Amino acid sequence: ADLRALVAQKNLDFGVAFDGDGDRIGAIDGEGRVIWGDQLLMIYAEDLLKAQAPTHAGATIIADVKASRALFDHVAALGGEPLMWKTGHSLIKSKMKETGSPLAGEMSGHVFFADTYYGFDDALYAGVRLLAATARLDRSVSDLKGAIPPMLNTPEMRFQVDEARKFPAIDEVTERLTTNPGPDVQEVNATDGVRVNTADGWWLLRASNTQDVLVARAESDSDEGLERLIAQIDEQLALSGLERGESVGH
Numbered sequence: 001a002d003l004r005a006l007v008a009q010k011n012l013d014f015g016v017a018f019d020g021d022g023d024r025i026g027a028i029d030g031e032g033r034v035i036w037g038d039q040l041l042m043i044y045a046e047d048l049l050k051a052q053a054p055t056h057a058g059a060t061i062i063a064d065v066k067a068s069r070a071l072f073d074h075v076a077a078l079g080g081e082p083l084m085w086k087t088g089h090s091l092i093k094s095k096m097k098e099t100g101s102p103l104a105g106e107m108s109g110h111v112f113f114a115d116t117y118y119g120f121d122d123a124l125y126a127g128v129r130l131l132a133a134t135a136r137l138d139r140s141v142s143d144l145k146g147a148i149p150p151m152l153n154t155p156e157m158r159f160q161v162d163e164a165r166k167f168p169a170i171d172e173v174t175e176r177l178t179t180n181p182g183p184d185v186q187e188v189n190a191t192d193g194v195r196v197n198t199a200d201g202w203w204l205l206r207a208s209n210t211q212d213v214l215v216a217r218a219e220s221d222s223d224e225g226l227e228r229l230i231a232q233i234d235e236q237l238a239l240s241g242l243e244r245g246e247s248v249g250h
Contacts, residue, residue, distance in 0.1 A: 004032045014141035016127045024109035025123040027130060029142040038067035041105035042074045043144050047133035048103055048115060049078040056115065062095055062104035065192045065204055066156065066217055070149045086192035088209055089121055152226050157216040159245040166207040166214055169240045170194060173205055176239065200225030203233050213248060
């Protein structure tokens with residue numbers, strides 16, 4: 001809210017913010033819209049794969065399982081190799097090293113550059129790279145944000161589950177949807193928890209690595225689709241004797 005007010009007051013092109021230890025970036029454009037972690041990654045990927053082509057032609061761009069389908073589609077359309085991976089900065093960094101990826105990111109605002117940098121999450125550097133991207137692509141940050149397809153997302157829904165149940169519950173859901181997916185399910189991805197693609201979009205259910213919490217998220221291009229996806233999450237939880245309780249903070 002403070003950053004949005006400052007950008008409006010001074011008529012700025014965009015604003016960036018950092019968390020306390022400076023490894024996560026947040027950004028808003030000149031119109032006061034939040035640019036989420038996966039949307040920032042779309043801008044960085046466009047800079048890398050388009051403005052700096054052919055240096056990074058066909059490069060692998062990594063994002064965590066919470067990221068929008070629009071990001072993976074965008075990377076592929078730009079000629080890159082999108083790779084969905086597990087949430088967690090150490091896991092992402094290992095995968096970058098393994099694949100030689102120059103860029104990776106998480107919904108949480110961790111962005112990793114191994115392109116003229118060291119391959120770790122430094123939000124100050126990510127801020128500089130946003131400046132560089134808008135300059136190289138010769139488009140305002142507001143224009144780049146505006147070009148991102150509008151998708152309807154739930155926030156990250158986090159709810160408490162007994163520590164002993166969190167991983168077994170995810171295994172049960174994965175097993176059910178793999179052996180008996182039903183007519184709506186197009187794909188089940190078990191990279192980190194379970195991410196399910198349907199005609200409506202996708203939903204995710206995963207266990208937190210650090211807390212006694214399950215995390216859920218869904219994305220669709222319609223309100224009705226989003227409701228159906230959330231209903232599928234609730235149905236799977238109920239089959240494992242759980243329910244989406246009150247959301248808890250990080």
